[in-house]
Amino acid sequence: MRALAAGIALMLVPLQALAFDYQLTAREIAPDTYVVPGRMEHFNRANGGNIVNTGFIVTTAGVVVIDSGPSLDYGRQLRQLIGTVTDRPVRLVLITHAHPDHYLGNGAFGDVAISALDGTRAEIAGAPPALLDGIYRLVGDAMAGTTLVPPTGVVTEGPLVVGDHGFELLALDGHTRSDLAVLDRTTGVLFAGDIAFLDRTPTTPQADIEHWLAALDRLRALPAKLVVPGHGPVAPPPQAFDQTAAYLTWLREALAAAAARGLDAAEVIDMKLPEDFAGLAVARAEFARTVAHLYPTFERSVLSDK
Numbered sequence: 477m478r479a480l481a482a483g484i485a486l487m488l489v490p491l492q493a494l495a496f497d498y499q500l501t502a503r504e505i506a507p508d509t510y511v512v513p514g515r516m517e518h519f520n521r522a523n524g525g526n527i528v529n530t531g532f533i534v535t536t537a538g539v540v541v542i543d544s545g546p547s548l549d550y551g552r553q554l555r556q557l558i559g560t561v562t563d564r565p566v567r568l569v570l571i572t573h574a575h576p577d578h579y580l581g582n583g584a585f586g587d588v589a590i591s592a593l594d595g596t597r598a599e600i601a602g603a604p605p606a607l608l609d610g611i612y613r614l615v616g617d618a619m620a621g622t623t624l625v626p627p628t629g630v631v632t633e634g635p636l637v638v639g640d641h642g643f644e645l646l647a648l649d650g651h652t653r654s655d656l657a658v659l660d661r662t663t664g665v666l667f668a669g670d671i672a673f674l675d676r677t678p679t680t681p682q683a684d685i686e687h688w689l690a691a692l693d694r695l696r697a698l699p700a701k702l703v704v705p706g707h708g709p710v711a712p713p714p715q716a717f718d719q720t721a722a723y724l725t726w727l728r729e730a731l732a733a734a735a736a737r738g739l740d741a742a743e744v745i746d747m748k749l750p751e752d753f754a755g756l757a758v759a760r761a762e763f764a765r766t767v768a769h770l771y772p773t774f775e776r777s778v779l780s781d782k
């Protein structure tokens with residue numbers, strides 16, 4: 477019997493040890509304000525999907541978390557990390573948009589209000605379970621136990637006061653159909669979500685370039701002192717916005733010109749990238765994905781002009 481129990485214990489220990497260690501660190505960037513930086517990579521087994529910046533703000537009424545990360549384990553480890561900084565409870569999780577690296581940690585915050593713009597909430601609620609299978613294939617065991625947990629609440633554009641921090645919420649779109657940005661007026665820190673990328677090529681599976689550029693203009697007009705992009709290092713404005721705006725502007729012109737010349741997608745994918753963008757993280761691979769996402773629209777618009 478004792479041998480049997482020991483055998484069971486041996487089987488259980490390795491299972492426990494399988495939890496992926498994200499080695500998350502919290503960087504204090506302003507009073508009460510922390511960023512948990514992700515890697516400038518695509519999803520893979522070595523990074524466990526941690527390619528995203530999350531953040532949190534410690535208010536007198538509890539902690540506000542910005543995005544829950546790419547998996548249940550990430551969400552749990554983020555919550556543990558928050559517990560090393562403050563003993564105040566997590567009060568609210570805000571999800572910036574419905575891309576899986578930003579919200580699949582929601583399961584670790586099931587006892588907390590999780591809020592997003594209504595479009596984001598609806599998109600996560602309607603996400604097909606196959607989405608999880610696709611990410612499992614990319615990151616493997618780090619996804620263990622991860623389920624789709626939609627936000628429980630909806631936020632709208634305007635002020636939001638939590639304890640001693642006064643936030644301004646912005647309802648934008650362009651990176652996706654529904655992009656939330658969060659300005660903390662108390663500190664001047666702007667969490668831009670994926671409206672801003674820095675030193676990492678923007679992703680475009682749902683992009684609308686015109687709307688995205690308009691969203692960047694709205695962020696530029698805010699009284700922010702420091703910007704946390706969805707991916708890449710924290711930077712002051714306007715530096716935090718210029719690169720994404722320049723890339724999107726170039727993309728629009730390059731894809732329109734290629735369509736006008738009648739190039740096919742394979743030829744566009746082989747196009748030389750301008751020096752300013754060729755050195756961005758995952759440039760080549762992300763540009764190829766972008767051509768697949770966006771080029772058909774440019775080709776159709778050339779056809780309809782004829």
Ligand SMILES: [Zn+2]
Nearest residue numbers: 575577670706
């Ligand atoms: Zn993202």
